Amino acid sequence: MAATVVVGFTELFILSCFLALASSTSTLYVTHIPDCISFNEGAGAISSDEISDVVSVALGFTPSKELRWSGLSQGDLFKRPSANVLVAVQSVSGSEVQPSFASQRKYVITNTGAVQMENARMSISKAYGEDAGVYFDLTSDSKEIKLPLKYQSLFKDLPATLKGISTSLHGDLSILLDFQQGSLNLSGVADTVLFSELQLMKNMLLELSENQGLIQDGVPDLYSFTISGLRAVQTEYGVESEQAKDASRIVGQFLDQFSSAFAALYENNALVEILLTDVESYSRRLSRSILQAATPSPAPPGAPDLNVAGTYDENWPVFFNIFLWLGVTLTITVLAVAHLLWYMDPGDTIIYRMTSQRMKMD
Incomplete structure (x- = not known):
């Protein structure tokens, strides 16, 4: 590493x-x-x-x-x-x-x-x-x-x-x-x-x-x-x-x-x-190291909480659309298959014809 x-x-x-x-x-x-x-x-x-x-x-x-x-x-x-x-x-x-x-x-x-x-x-x-x-x-x-x-x-x-x-x-x-x-x-x-x-x-x-x-x-x-x-x-x-x-x-x-x-x-x-x-030039002087590890500045006391959302990655809309339309497509597919199975006529299928219990007539 x-x-x-x-x-x-x-x-x-x-x-x-x-x-x-x-x-x-x-x-x-x-x-x-x-x-x-x-x-x-x-x-x-x-x-x-x-x-x-x-x-x-x-x-x-x-x-x-x-x-x-x-x-x-x-x-x-x-x-x-x-x-x-x-x-x-x-x-x-x-x-x-x-x-x-x-x-x-x-x-x-x-x-x-x-x-x-x-x-x-x-x-x-x-x-x-x-x-x-x-x-x-x-x-x-x-x-x-x-x-x-x-x-x-x-x-x-x-x-x-x-x-x-x-x-x-x-x-x-x-x-x-x-x-x-x-x-x-x-x-x-x-x-x-x-x-x-x-x-x-x-x-x-x-x-x-x-x-x-x-x-x-x-x-x-x-x-x-x-x-x-x-x-x-x-x-x-x-x-x-x-x-x-x-x-x-x-x-x-x-x-x-x-x-x-x-x-x-x-x-x-x-x-x-x-x-x-x-x-801009420095507004005031502070003691600070030339190569000090940067740390985020804390919010000043009494500062209002603006409840600002975090920064999103620029690829977020791409992933959102991929998951959204993939989910919509799968949902429609499952509903269509379920609908066809529910209204299927058993007499029209080869499965029910081959498993019939009636005696064969000569």
């Missing part, structure tokens, strides 16, 4: 609270496209809830629902991407962050919301089994890793505490050595959050590069990352501050290198997307 790990950062906190989606438009950048597929440049906007199904189709699987977006071309049916990498970068609404990374395609996102890769993940699990492929989900609330059993200890050395992160940030492989920090430094909480997230992504990439057998097993891999440190810096120092500009520059340069490194790791057969999302 695949190993699922949820690691919490108990000593590092970020500025977070009540993340309300802004009305501004998010943008999806496709930074690397394998030769086996293609994206139409003028396909128009794509809804955020369709991104996971688009990834499923790109990897060669059937989407969970009919796609309204027609920007993806099928391409080579006998060769599909070996991995998909999605990086979501959060920024304060209205900050107008200009990306400094190279992209091949750019699409506007409608119906902005959290992008979940569950549909693509389930497609891979159904085709190859639960213990196949790599699933890595790194967000500001949790870190989830699904690996085959023999690789389940691959990421055990990733830092899980503030001390571990500080060690990585001051080591030979520190992300601080790759970029000019400018006005940012590790004395600020928001700065540390940003550098820590980038350091984790770099460490994860280094671990994968040292385990080629994991990425060359013929099973598509899924990677999902969320960088919230840019929004933390913008909230802490202001959108127009030098710190915010330096943070935007560092994130753009890092994503450019990260995208190229992932593509090279999978021999240019990895699909890489970067999602720039605008969200």
Whole structure:
């Protein structure tokens, strides 16, 4: 069975609270496209809830629902991407962050919301089994890793505490050595959050590069990352501050290198997307771990019980109609057979003729 790990950062906190989606438009950048597929440049906007199904189709699987977006071309049916990498970068609404990374395609996102890769993940699990492929989900609330059993200890050395992160940030492989920090430094909480997230992504990439057998097993891999440190810096120092500009520059340069490194790791057969999302700034500050396991927020005291029904699966109407009309058909069939048997004339049946007790007359 695949190993699922949820690691919490108990000593590092970020500025977070009540993340309300802004009305501004998010943008999806496709930074690397394998030769086996293609994206139409003028396909128009794509809804955020369709991104996971688009990834499923790109990897060669059937989407969970009919796609309204027609920007993806099928391409080579006998060769599909070996991995998909999605990086979501959060920024304060209205900050107008200009990306400094190279992209091949750019699409506007409608119906902005959290992008979940569950549909693509389930497609891979159904085709190859639960213990196949790599699933890595790194967000500001949790870190989830699904690996085959023999690789389940691959990421055990990733830092899980503030001390571990500080060690990585001051080591030979520190992300601080790759970029000019400018006005940012590790004395600020928001700065540390940003550098820590980038350091984790770099460490994860280094671990994968040292385990080629994991990425060359013929099973598509899924990677999902969320960088919230840019929004933390913008909230802490202001959108127009030098710190915010330096943070935007560092994130753009890092994503450019990260995208190229992932593509090279999978021999240019990895699909890489970067999602720039605008969200409201933090309304207040709370102490919270950078990778804390997400838990549902309790209802506030005195909140009315609205008796709202739970969310139904999108396939529920299909199953309902199957069971409904199958039941109707069987009921009508049973009633028809019972009616025919009830009004059957015994004299017309071969059964009663062959079992007659009358003596045969010569």
